[in-house]
Amino acid sequence: MASCSDKELEIKSAVLRLALLKYIKNANAGHTGGDLSCIDILNVLYNDVLNVSPENFNDPGRDRYIQSKGHAVEALYVVLASKGFFPESDLETIGRYRSHYVGHPTRHVNGIEFNTGALGHGLSISAGIALAGKMDNMNYRVFTLLGDGELAEGSNWEAAMFASHKRLDNLVAILDHNTLQITGRTAEVCNPCPIDEKFRAFGWVVTHVDGHDIKDLRSVLRSVPFVTGKPTLIIADTIKGKGVSFMENVVKWHHGVPDDGQYKAAVRELELRIKELDDKTA
Amino acid sequence: MPQGNVNMEITDKLTTGRPNLEVYSETLSAMAAENSDLLVVTSDSRGSGKLVPFAQKYPEQIVETGIAEQNLVGISAGLASCGKTVFATSPACFLATRSLEQIKNDVAYSDYPVNLVGISAGVSYGALGSTHHSIHDIAALRAVNNIIIVAPADNHETLMAVRAAAASNKPFYLRFGKKPMPDLYDEGAGFDIGKATVLTDGDDIAFIAFGEAVAPAYEAAQLLYREGVGARVISMHTLKPLDNEAVIRAALECKAVITVEEHSIFGGLGEASAAVLMEEGVAVPFRRVGIPDEYTVTGSQSDIFRHYGITAGGLYESALRILKSQLKD
Ligand SMILES: [Mg+2]
Numbered sequence: 001m002a003s004c005s006d007k008e009l010e011i012k013s014a015v016l017r018l019a020l021l022k023y024i025k026n027a028n029a030g031h032t033g034g035d036l037s038c039i040d041i042l043n044v045l046y047n048d049v050l051n052v053s054p055e056n057f058n059d060p061g062r063d064r065y066i067q068s069k070g071h072a073v074e075a076l077y078v079v080l081a082s083k084g085f086f087p088e089s090d091l092e093t094i095g096r097y098r099s100h101y102v103g104h105p106t107r108h109v110n111g112i113e114f115n116t117g118a119l120g121h122g123l124s125i126s127a128g129i130a131l132a133g134k135m136d137n138m139n140y141r142v143f144t145l146l147g148d149g150e151l152a153e154g155s156n157w158e159a160a161m162f163a164s165h166k167r168l169d170n171l172v173a174i175l176d177h178n179t180l181q182i183t184g185r186t187a188e189v190c191n192p193c194p195i196d197e198k199f200r201a202f203g204w205v206v207t208h209v210d211g212h213d214i215k216d217l218r219s220v221l222r223s224v225p226f227v228t229g230k231p232t233l234i235i236a237d238t239i240k241g242k243g244v245s246f247m248e249n250v251v252k253w254h255h256g257v258p259d260d261g262q263y264k265a266a267v268r269e270l271e272l273r274i275k276e277l278d279d280k281t282a
Numbered sequence: 283m284p285q286g287n288v289n290m291e292i293t294d295k296l297t298t299g300r301p302n303l304e305v306y307s308e309t310l311s312a313m314a315a316e317n318s319d320l321l322v323v324t325s326d327s328r329g330s331g332k333l334v335p336f337a338q339k340y341p342e343q344i345v346e347t348g349i350a351e352q353n354l355v356g357i358s359a360g361l362a363s364c365g366k367t368v369f370a371t372s373p374a375c376f377l378a379t380r381s382l383e384q385i386k387n388d389v390a391y392s393d394y395p396v397n398l399v400g401i402s403a404g405v406s407y408g409a410l411g412s413t414h415h416s417i418h419d420i421a422a423l424r425a426v427n428n429i430i431i432v433a434p435a436d437n438h439e440t441l442m443a444v445r446a447a448a449a450s451n452k453p454f455y456l457r458f459g460k461k462p463m464p465d466l467y468d469e470g471a472g473f474d475i476g477k478a479t480v481l482t483d484g485d486d487i488a489f490i491a492f493g494e495a496v497a498p499a500y501e502a503a504q505l506l507y508r509e510g511v512g513a514r515v516i517s518m519h520t521l522k523p524l525d526n527e528a529v530i531r532a533a534l535e536c537k538a539v540i541t542v543e544e545h546s547i548f549g550g551l552g553e554a555s556a557a558v559l560m561e562e563g564v565a566v567p568f569r570r571v572g573i574p575d576e577y578t579v580t581g582s583q584s585d586i587f588r589h590y591g592i593t594a595g596g597l598y599e600s601a602l603r604i605l606k607s608q609l610k611d
Contacts, residue, residue: 060364107392113363115392118383124353125388128360131345136364155384158353165348 068122
């Protein structure tokens with residue numbers, strides 16, 4: 001994989017944010033807040049970590065990415081489009097009659113491994129894929145992205161127990177810890193904290209990362225597994241709506257769609273961000 | 283006409299075979315010998331699944347998830363996505379509905395060919411009570427797109443269905459009871475998924491049944507034969523896709539149709555057959571025998587079968603009753 005600089009990836013993140021907002025605006029639907037909280041993670045995964053591309057997508061040895069929090073599909077779509085899995089113009093059809101680009105990931109879209117979106121499924125699926133890798137002596141890794149609200153689904157804990165029991169150190173769960181869910185603060189809805197202690201008690205290695213710091217994400221995501229024989233949880237501290245100031249940390253942007261004025265303001269802010277980064281590079 | 287090489291003569295006594303589950307386990311062992319990618323996934327259910335011999339012989343090919351059926355199905359889907367031939371084996375009562383969302387999304391919607399095996403299905407667990415009965419699994423799974431549902435009646439159907447499921451690249455649900463089952467087929471008989479088997483021919487009454495309810499229908503046909511009543515016994519081993527043709531032919535050629543199922547009469551074979559006939563415009567005296575919408579009576583599987591008329595005697599009487607009422611009209 002051609003290595004890009006941190007700065008290039010930072011610019012890429014802003015470009016991806018612009019793209020996902022564009023297609024959410026176009027479709028008049030989408031999970032805006034969660035897309036913006038996980039986009040830096042996806043950017044680093046697909047551009048710096050995962051051994052997966054349109055060329056090797058059918059190769060049994062490819063790394064796997066399973067997006068358990070399927071609702072943040074617009075983030076995944078724009079990343080896959082930018083990697084060449086399909087033309088970006090396909091995304092103009094999101095949500096349309098007979099389009100494959102629906103509001104949650106499906107295998108009808110090139111680059112997607114599993115149909116997800118019902119929460120609490122991705123970790124079990126990923127554990128199965130990781131186990132197959134161990135059985136077949138393949139050295140691929142399996143990454144799955146979980147939401148913090150999603151941790152209330154009990155099936156996660158079934159999978160967490162299984163993964164450590166089977167010593168699946170090729171399994172990496174990344175938690176998009178944006179502390180919000182559709183009803184409000186996750187800590188107030190049904191508090192999952194302390195998440196790190198819970199996963200450690202289940203036999204996992206847990207580490208924290210700033211989910212918007214490209215440099216931090218790169219170094220952490222590239223150095224897994226941390227302990228042989230143990231699955232890894234990376235708690236990525238994120239901000240829901242990150243990158244668009246008026247959306248940040250505001251519950252209603254969970255699946256809010258910007259009106260024309262808000263959209264313009266968001267675009268302005270992100271374009272300014274790109275300009276700043278460009279200037280710094282120069 | 284009956285298809286294949288089946289028991290055309292209604293013999294006096296059926297020879298008792300073995301529990302279908304034992305045949306399931308043996309068939310897996312035979313296939314595992316040739317396919318190291320064949321995996322059995324269990325949720326603390328290898329004992330009830332008669333899989334202990336398999337586990338001893340192929341310890342690397344059994345995956346234990348502990349008592350966690352949702353996880354069992356998700357893991358199985360992950361394994362199947364990597365090319366494994368997976369038989370996810372768990373009591374039908376838990377597998378089919380506790381994990382229904384995983385079946386729907388991870389297996390059927392994602393289109394990975396997991397073979398889901400519901401063991402001790404129907405009221406096999408009898409006196410353990412309704413928590414352990416699965417009389418709703420067919421109803422739940424029939425409504426899920428992209429899954430083939432098969433409930434074998436005897437050892438032969440079991441062997442053939444398990445091999446077919448392993449060879450298929452589509453999701454399957456196989457449903458097994460635990461009782462020794464009489465052999466309903468001759469050696470070397472055919473079997474096709476999606477094609478019902480006519481076990482006995484007759485044009486007075488048709489019994490359409492599946493799984494462990496086929497044997498009592500067959501025995502009822504023996505009793506009726508002695509009275510000069512011709513009964514057609516159809517093993518509708520494949521619940522989905524249903525053999526519509528066989529249902530329509532039975533209704534056109536026989537004077538009445540009785541469906542027999544170890545399942546709720548809601549959402550099962552009876553309703554499925556009725557829908558086929560209504561849409562075809564075929565009117566025929568018709569009755570569903572199965573578990574009615576009530577707290578299921580307590581007792582062993584045989585007690586429950588007897589209570590609801592899923593026995594040779596019960597079905598014999600149901601047949602005579604429906605034929606008699608038709609004469610009156
Ligand atoms: Mg959240």
